[in-house]
Amino acid sequence: MQLNVLVNKLDTEFDIESFGKDPAFSRFIPEVYSASKVDWPSIFEDGFTQLFNGLMVKGAPEVKNIFLAVFPTDHVLERFINESVPGDLLFMHHPLLMECGDPQGKWGRGFVPIKEEYLEKVMEKQLSIYTCHVPMDYHKQLGTSAAIAEALNAEIVDGFLPDENGNPLVLICAISQTDTSSLIQKAKDIFDLPYVDFEGKDAEGIEKIAIVAGCGDKVDWMQQAEQRGVQAYITGEIHCHIDNDYGKMKYKKMLEFAKHTSMSLIGVSHSASEYLVKKTLIKEWIEREFQVQPVLIPQEKWWL
Template sequence: MVVRLEELVVIMDQEFALENFGKDPAFSRFLPDAYDSVLFDWKSQFEFPFTQRFNGLLIKGSPFVHRIFLAVFPTDHVLEHFIEKSSEGDLLFMHHPLLMECGDPRGRWGKGFVPIKENWIRGIKDKKLSVYTCHVPLDYHSSLGTSAAIARILNAEIVDGLVPIHVNKTPLILICHIDPTDTNSLIHSLKQIFEIPYVDFDGQKHPDIQKIAIVAGCGDKVHWMEAAEKKGVHAYITGEIHCHIDNAYGREKFSAMKEFASTTSMSLIGVSHSASEYLVKKTLIKEWLEHTIGIETVLIPQEKWWL
């Protein structure tokens, strides 16, 4: 099925309530800093509504969309694959408009936010492709959200939440009941679900886990974990439990988390930032686009989840 880009953008903007959310609190800060650091005139190169909200249509291609490619971060691999495998008018739907090098808990620490290279932007425009990104509005979506996708695949019952947003009263952190399990079994399941070679683990191992907290992406905030623990959570599942960004900010956060981890009773499990957010694309978002809109989708998994 072919969909007019103009109509598709309206559907997606409305589904994720972009106008209600206003400026993305993260990328309205990080995107200008990243592109200004390399002297790239992002305001003239990206669509005007995006430069105001930092969500939505980033690059506008041909007026008819045949396929939507789904990814999380704009890595070189993802963008090269999109440009090579796409046809004029196809659209790339990502969670981030910047690459986020979060670092590898068993390898190299990351650089933090990295802008899309100018050659990829030029390649996308030359082929008349489109790019759409949605960050906070996707995280908070009640049925298509990043954490909601994790809860569904774990067959978890959502019973409470933390960090609600005023726009739709949906919590960012989901507190859930699950069938009884133990830490090692839960880690084994998560490695299979997210297709990762290892998790980042800290805290305590439990023989009987029945209550969990879920927050996709960067859940490495001590006050969030403290609040979850007060609600009786046994395991805290997120993308990043430790910040491995190689700067003063990253080292300070890492130190604070290590101190908390030495005292907590919870199992703290990180499945990588990108993998935790890719799950929603290959499940809920793919289903929504194909069944509700009727358009073909193509998945682009990241070449390395711990990046």
Template structure:
């Protein structure tokens, strides 16, 4: 059993939460999806309402078990509420569900709020929630892209998509020689997905670029190609959000794919970011703390 505040301080320090200031994405999207619907500032911790990372919901002080997930889907939160004991902690990457859409199915709605009923059930049961978005994407040892690179045995040669304050979110490196078809089969196995999203060329692959999460920016793809990558692997190579923004981004990648020499491969936003929970964060929590159990909560549908 561990003290909640001790865990929070360790996480805040490891991911340098305060140095990031306001999370650039969720400082915009949380107010947008909740305003006029839910008094969200009353549900979340005051510090979270400033930074949009860190301890989001504060439950009882003694933590027996920790739960790890990516998005707060209804199924993930219901599983946490049902199986968590008073004081238990849910550590997620995102404080909002993002319906990213399915390349072989229905397009998504984008950011979706957590149902108020679920927030109230978490609070009434004395459970806690901690989320870490941008600080985890930039982290070089416990990062989302880092976990993907390690799973693919990438010999990292450089990092890209640079921020002057925080470093890089993308990774480039060499892999054992393979081809597009075999790489796709390996990715399906690693991320436990039925299919990938694919554009571009099928070819021999010796160098890859990795961007976890939402990598559907053609300027990032071009950076990777300029640095000699044969394949660009991301959570998303296409935006499948059903609005004008999503369709514009989708068309941009289609245009880029016609002229690129790379293989562009998407493994789903959520699956790409779940890997770090499974392979890096779970062992880190096991080493640092004395929990009764560490529970991974995968999504029922990675292509949500």
């Protein structure tokens, strides 16, 4: 594959220019890399430094293999560097590692930059990195939340927080009647988890759920879902376990909401919730569009 053809296809499919600057990473990339003294504007492609989506690091012009991952953890980057050949491309959801914390372990540090040594190795080997954040979250067919709905055999019937095309960020779905315990077990199976994060009520007769991949730990989103008759709210993070004042404030606010909600609140980890689309819908799309078998790189630990 020619790198420019592959990049143009990804840019067009996810319509990254129409979304403008990524609201999260246009803020956090300058913050974390400036603190680490890495000259990120000279490393990352000019287009990426404007949109904070798209081709991030440009390697050789011909691509043999496409690797799929979510966060640039050390484990993910080491596998990509070691298993690739010059020109290969890593397609991730996040351009930064996000340590979200473990509900049964340590709290996380929040956004963490890619270590300079890994960036140097990527450039030395002439590898490419492409990331797509908000445009993928909203994508109707290849979206992070859409993949969860498909895995749960859920029918999208409503939603809120739409983009300019009317595609919602939070999906409201109808499912075959179930209960909290069964839904948790199904989530553990789908996302390959030892445990979920849980708050709220154990419920019977669940037929209406909300789905939002990634950080769904926003009380106002949960309130909107509950007002729409949702009985279970499934997301990457129901609690913020980031070890700073902001994280502790959000955690306290969420605990207060959980005391009174009628919903089951189920967190499946930020990274696992967003990796699902890579190993299902994105993998199938790449096989179909480029006649190549992508290399999947799951995270070494989903709760991080």
